[in-house]
Amino acid sequence: MGWSRLDRRRVLLYGPPPLDQPHPMMPEAPRTDGEPTDRELVELSQKGDGAAFARLVERHQRQLYRLALRMTGSEADANEVLQEAFLNAWQKLPAFRGESQFSSWLYRIAANSALMRLRRKRRAPDGLPDQPLELQAPKFSSEGLLDPPPYSDWSQRADEKMMSSQLGVAIEKAVQELPEDYRTVFLLKDVDGLSNEDIATSLDLTVPAVKSRLHRARLALREKLGDFFGA
Amino acid sequence: MIEHCKECVDLLGDYVEGQLPPEQEKALETHLSMCMPCITFVRTYKATRRLCRTALAKEMPSELMGALSSFLGKHVPGFSCPKSKQGQPEAVAPDSELKKG
Ligand SMILES: [Zn+2]
Numbered sequence: 001m002g003w004s005r006l007d008r009r010r011v012l013l014y015g016p017p018p019l020d021q022p023h024p025m026m027p028e029a030p031r032t033d034g035e036p037t038d039r040e041l042v043e044l045s046q047k048g049d050g051a052a053f054a055r056l057v058e059r060h061q062r063q064l065y066r067l068a069l070r071m072t073g074s075e076a077d078a079n080e081v082l083q084e085a086f087l088n089a090w091q092k093l094p095a096f097r098g099e100s101q102f103s104s105w106l107y108r109i110a111a112n113s114a115l116m117r118l119r120r121k122r123r124a125p126d127g128l129p130d131q132p133l134e135l136q137a138p139k140f141s142s143e144g145l146l147d148p149p150p151y152s153d154w155s156q157r158a159d160e161k162m163m164s165s166q167l168g169v170a171i172e173k174a175v176q177e178l179p180e181d182y183r184t185v186f187l188l189k190d191v192d193g194l195s196n197e198d199i200a201t202s203l204d205l206t207v208p209a210v211k212s213r214l215h216r217a218r219l220a221l222r223e224k225l226g227d228f229f230g231a
Numbered sequence: 232m233i234e235h236c237k238e239c240v241d242l243l244g245d246y247v248e249g250q251l252p253p254e255q256e257k258a259l260e261t262h263l264s265m266c267m268p269c270i271t272f273v274r275t276y277k278a279t280r281r282l283c284r285t286a287l288a289k290e291m292p293s294e295l296m297g298a299l300s301s302f303l304g305k306h307v308p309g310f311s312c313p314k315s316k317q318g319q320p321e322a323v324a325p326d327s328e329l330k331k332g
Binding site (some may be wrong): 049050051054057062066069075078080082087088137154155158168171175191192211215218219221226 | 302
């Protein structure tokens with residue numbers, strides 16, 4: 001019931017969430033908690049049921065907030081993006097045909113709203129010229145060996161130090177220093193747990209482009225954390 | 232067969248997400264079983280994700296949820312905030328497994 005062909009296709013497409021990164025929203029159905037599926041709530045909302053729409057909002061607001069926050073970089077903007085996006089969704093809902101998952105459709109709306117807001121605001125960014133694409137990356141010898149090899153395995157120490165505020169500051173700084181395109185993808189994926197597909201939809205990228213930015217961002221951050229740990 | 236660390240590093244993105252085709256995954260693990268620098272590399276690559284997640288995870292503040300509800304309440308007829316339904320699965324932060332530090 002309420003477990004449509006589309007939903008099923010989505011599960012096939014995305015597979016189960018990777019073990020190390022539970023995705024909070026996917027796959028959509030079937031729900032084991034007896035709650036209605038998104039699709040059912042969408043159908044009710046399309047008939048004007050505001051309470052059903054409220055449940056959709058309740059269900060998706062957190063993840064949409066993360067998207068808006070990462071894209072705009074400000075809590076106040078994220079708040080406005082969210083209001084605009086959900087209102088927009090409510091107004092456009094009668095035209096929603098369900099070819100895509102409701103959540104992807106919603107991401108797209110919120111991402112557009114965030115982009116418009118950014119465009120309106122984008123003054124000459126304070127002294128930062130177009131970011132040079134100098135991402136740090138590991139180095140290899142001509143034979144393709146890691147050169148220099150990583151001397152120390154700081155992953156162990158990292159766990160002891162996990163909560164140190166110095167480390168927190170170092171991470172904030174390292175992530176801030178990433179070029180924006182890389183930073184947004186990295187935050188959405190590795191911090192917020194969106195799927196590559198949802199990120200691609202939201203940012204209008206291909207999935208391979210998402211993966212490539214993600215990997216390069218991780219490599220650059222890994223180098224910087226290595227510096228922090230003196231590795 | 233993976234001979235070079237570079238190939239190994241290139242595949243890590245998919246590897247840590249469990250998205251490598253089985254043959255490639257096997258080849259990579261074979262390389263890992265013989266190459267200490269790559270083992271260290273993989274561990275620190277994974278730790279990078281873990282640390283960033285712990286340091287940077289953000290939850291939607293409850294005031295914002297309230298503001299959103301009252302905003303939508305003004306524009307959507309019949310909009311009623313389902314006062315935190317018990318056990319909404321989406322309420323689980325994606326970093327829950329990392330909360331221990
Ligand atoms: Zn190697």
